[in-house]
Amino acid sequence: MLRTVTLLGATGSIGKSTRDVVAENPQRLRIGVVVAGRDAQALARVAIETGASFAALADAGAGPALAQALAGTGIACGAGRQAVLDAVAMESDIVVSAISGAAGLEATFAALTPGRVVALANKESLVCAGAAVMARAKAVGARILPLDSEHNALFQVLGTEPISAIRSMTLTASGGPFRTWSAAEIAVARPEQALAHPNYAMGAKISIDSASMMNKGLELIEACFLFGLEPGQLEVLVHPQQLVHGLVTFRDGSVSAGMALPDMRVAAAHCLGVDGRLDAPAARFLDLALTAPLTFERPDLLRFPALGLAIAALGAGGAMPAILNAANEVAVAAYLEGAIAFPGIAALVEAVCASAAPDAAAPSDVAAALAIDHEARNRARALLSRAPFAVT
Missing domain, CATH: 3.40.50.720 (NAD(P)-binding Rossmann-like Domain)
Incomplete structure (x- = not known):
């Protein structure tokens, strides 16, 4: 067909x-x-x-x-x-x-x-x-x-299992270009350094999100809706080799991993195949005997506060994830333009989220979502000229 x-x-x-x-x-x-x-x-x-x-x-x-x-x-x-x-x-x-x-x-x-x-x-x-x-x-x-490679891996691992069989899901993160950097080094990171993702060639916005680990936070929120999970059932592990893209822990204690080379064509092929697998070139297959040892570590929320902000927004629910996303898009654009330093991204997002009504309802349609997005962007832009966001 x-x-x-x-x-x-x-x-x-x-x-x-x-x-x-x-x-x-x-x-x-x-x-x-x-x-x-x-x-x-x-x-x-x-x-x-x-x-x-x-x-x-x-x-x-x-x-x-x-x-x-x-x-x-x-x-x-x-x-x-x-x-x-x-x-x-x-x-x-x-x-x-x-x-x-x-x-x-x-x-x-x-x-x-x-x-x-x-x-x-x-x-x-x-x-x-x-x-x-x-x-x-x-x-x-x-x-x-x-x-997305992580969600696609989880989707494939889950298969026909019901959501009730799941204890938790884990999304992996590369850690981005600043995984081993100190907080002081990250504070003065230049855009060209933040754009240098270790495994993927991506657009500017998602590359900066990877550097701040906001991207993984957004992916947690996405997974919550995609799979119908509770926020407490989702976690992140930093896995710099990016060969394990997601882990599903089932209620009986068994763990299944979704693995592939860090190549977006793998997830694309699965989606485009719909219900029938497509053939891939030999270069796209994973040979574990040739890989370096696989390592995993907990994310450091002190050096990467953006991930913590996303986790908090997911827990708060309502309109908060949409507000978080809008503020982050404004903050990333400001960083790329040289208007704020790298830590200013998370600082601006935190300020916008803190100024929002905590009980704002989740949008019921596209129009409501766009209205929330528009208001949050305006709030972010109004805060941009104030310390500690501005570059001095």
């Missing part, structure tokens, strides 16, 4: 991994629609390379450049919010949701239509509106498959 794929976030690292898997399996997969943020030239190249029939950019201002780049190719295109939603509405079997940040929430929600598979790499969709997204998927009969 030939399945058609809509690729949201087509020019990013996960988009590249997805395209690689599709190219390896031309008898089973084809890309019909590609969507990206603002890079018209990059999206045009992807559209031509994949043979897509439609390409859309979220940035309306980049529409003319995209149209010019695709002139004479026969590939239709559009730009702006409505163009993205139109792209999502086009017929497809699988939607890969890999738009970074809260910007991917509306498109992910729109992708949930009857009988469709959504391969979810946009963790912010569940962080910002997890209950609403999962309820919508259940109501319409859509299927969500996790494309």
